[in-house]
Amino acid sequence: MLITLRTVVLSVASTLFFFALALYFVLGTSETAYDVPPAWLIGGQVVGALAIHLLLSAVGYRTPAIEPGTPPDQAATRSAAAFSSTTILRMVLSESIAIVSVAAAFIVTQGEYVAYLTGALLALVLLAFHAFPRERTISKVQASLEREGAASYLREKLGAPPQQAGPIHRL
Structure with missing residues (x-):
């Protein structure tokens, strides 16, 4: 499942390059196409990307918690569905x-x-940081799923490697 989600995110990221190619033929041939865009536009893009980053940090990893006592197979299925949707x-x-x-x-x-x-470029940075399924995103969703104390079995369902213990945990 993890490979499938990574493929989907990479496919969406690759569409940005195809948009760039198509727009090159539409916009890239004008005399002003490679000038610096207006400052209000660049500023708006940066502020928009920052707002999206803050929004995703605040609500992009929220999931319904797995209730204690949920059977492992049901917990794993709910966890995988929550991870996919987020x-x-x-x-x-x-x-x-x-x-x-x-x-x-x-x-x-x-x-x-x-x-x-x-x-x-801003979208690619956001995609890499927030959307691409990797250790950080899995851990954040897993913490949201397990906030009431139940095991989510998310890593097992995704086929992700077990979480590595940090140096403090190893002591």
Whole structure:
């Protein structure tokens, strides 16, 4: 399951490169396409990406807690479903900055292509940090699932390696 989710996130990330290729033929041939976009646009993209980051940090990893006494197979199924749905949510919100940048590239009259590239770069950073299933995202979702004390069996269901104990835990 972990490989499938990673493939989905990487597929969405790759669409940003295909958008860039398509927009190159539409916008990249104008004389002003590679100029610096207006400051308000770059500032808006950065503020938007920061707002998305804060939103994802606040609510992007929230899941219903697994109730104590839930059978392991049910807990694992619920955990995997919660992880999948939160991954899709984080992926969609992360990519939204690039989608808005496509529209913005057609509005501005200077730096049209660079405007999209800036938004796509910010989206790729957000995708890598919040959406791509890795140790950090698995741990955050697992903590949300297990906040009432029940085991989630998330790692087992995803096929992820067991969580490594830090140096303090090893003492």
